[in-house]
Amino acid sequence: MILSLIILYVLTLIYLAIADRFRNHTTILALQGLLLFGIAIARLHEFHPVEMSFIIAETLIFKAIVIPAILMRVIRLTKINRIHSSSSQFGALVMSIVALVASCTITYYMADQRTDMIFFGVALYALLSGLILIVMRKRIFAHLIGFLVIENGVFLFSMAIGVELPMLINLAIMLDILISILILGMFLRRMDDDIHTDETDALTSIKD
């Protein structure tokens, strides 16, 4: 069960690398939220109401519903549609596969007996995928997607190393990330209104 969910998660990351439309990116992020919910539930050894509610809040409500809804709203308001007409999908796919191979190699050398190797490798791949999106794409919205892919990777990573942080800290971390996303979304809209751009090339006015 967990393995099939993990494989699906890897497929979403590959699809993210080649997807062209931002609506597809957002849908994939929502799907990742659902997959993370499934993985987290499947890994629960026994039923804890508090832990269960936190998982539902963080994955199902926050990652699968709230964040995609915010992103869809930004897409609607800013009318951004595609990644970039000149972006090479093939290049992105090659980079993504290189990242996958690199993740497997690093995991092989790094993971110890306390670490779940599959989770570790996929989490690393998610982090690299997010970084590739940020580095290779020019549109600011793609950077936001990259940031969220990294955040999902971090969530997987915490499962890979089996860390159980106190609930208060988990809650604080979740709220922190939610506020960051809200503010990033707000400023993205502001940039569209004030600078009339959604490309990073336009963000080079501040220089020495």
Next chain:
Amino acid sequence: MEMIIFILVSLIFAIAPLLVKSERATRILAGCFFLTQVVGIALIIALKHTDVVMLSIFRTDTLAVLFHILMTAVLGFALIHSSSYLKAEGVTTRSYKAYYTLLMLLAVAITCVYYSDNVAMTWVFLELTTICSAGIIYHREFKLSLEATWKYIFVCSTGIAMAYLGILLLSTVAEHGALDYTALKAVIANGNPLYLKVAFLLMIVGYSCKMEIFPLYTVGVDANYAAPAPASAFISTALVNAGFVSIYRIYDLYAVTGEVFEWARHTLILIGILSLAVGAMFLRRTNNYKRFLSYSTVENMGIVIIGMGIGGVALWAAVLHVVCHTFVKSSMFFQVGIMRHIYDSYSINRIGNYMSINRVGAIGFILGTLVLLAFPPSPLFLSEVMIFSEIISVGSWWLLVAMLLLMCVVIYSIWSRTLRLGYHSNQDELHLSEVNRRLSYSAAVLLVVAIAIGIWMPAPLRSAIDVIVNIG
């Protein structure tokens, strides 16, 4: 519990300006906020509540109290200078209230970073500082501030996400999810060395955006450039210190890890020398006084990180360097804010002749430069000599030569630009505004404090640093 009450009261005073109607009421509430900080510190010291753990989240140790005192000192001046700055800018009452609220919320978040006794909560509070700072950076609402704000939030959030990864790796050694520094220190030596090294690297990279060191220093420089000058003074000192405190706590944690700690120290030296190099290079290039001061922060924090990497007496000197840098840099940012009133510009190439326009401000700025460049009786002279002597004693000659060469570039760049401001004629027609000498005098007070520390170091400061570096 006392800490929660203190934070709640601070939060009430911070948010209250949004509920009042006038600017005067906002200033009164800001005064109350400042008094709350003073009373809080006084109670911690008077009741000998140092090194007390509260709610398993906060610890009132010497490091936290010392930096809280520094933050409060800078905050007091920032609140006063902000009022004049905002009046000169002609902002609306709504904007005035929002600015004060954000500045005070930032102060609360920074205070929480200082007192945090939990590695994950430190992360949470640092992320909160990003959110509060963002509003202040965007306060002037022009195109460049929007760009700076976006970069600041995005890079800080991504950087801090990396730091969180480091915390997760570090937590593999934790027992029952206990992430307080004391509990971690007891078990960290049993951790997987490779995990510990990667964790250290990720945390340093993540926190570098707050301490304004290599590699994520750029967002801090952009933030200082876009924010109102009094807020820049606060960001460039109190927030940078929050980054320092976070890194220092990690450093202290790793001190028991033997071989990993040796590796971590070498990493710090490399980061420090790269920061110093970046600072030296961009101090030559920049054409804006606020960016100029920000790169000077990068350079000084580079020296601090090198001091931490060397260890021993250099560690003591590094803490002293941060303390004194807080006074000097905030004073200079306030002076630059006053300059903006007069020239309506920060451009290095355009403005000049400051000595005849505002003698007090010009002397304050030139003296500040001398102190910043560590000319005696600057306290930075003391800290830098101590760092150099420790470098010599450990035989790192390459490091000494590299530092001295880079510092020669820094001295030339800073001094030539300062003289240009003081004595060079204006490059084009400027519409000079009225000079407010009282503000220039008040900014100079911080500088006087720094010089006083250089001449006669107070025993409480000396013993506080001893305790922080575990000598006392």
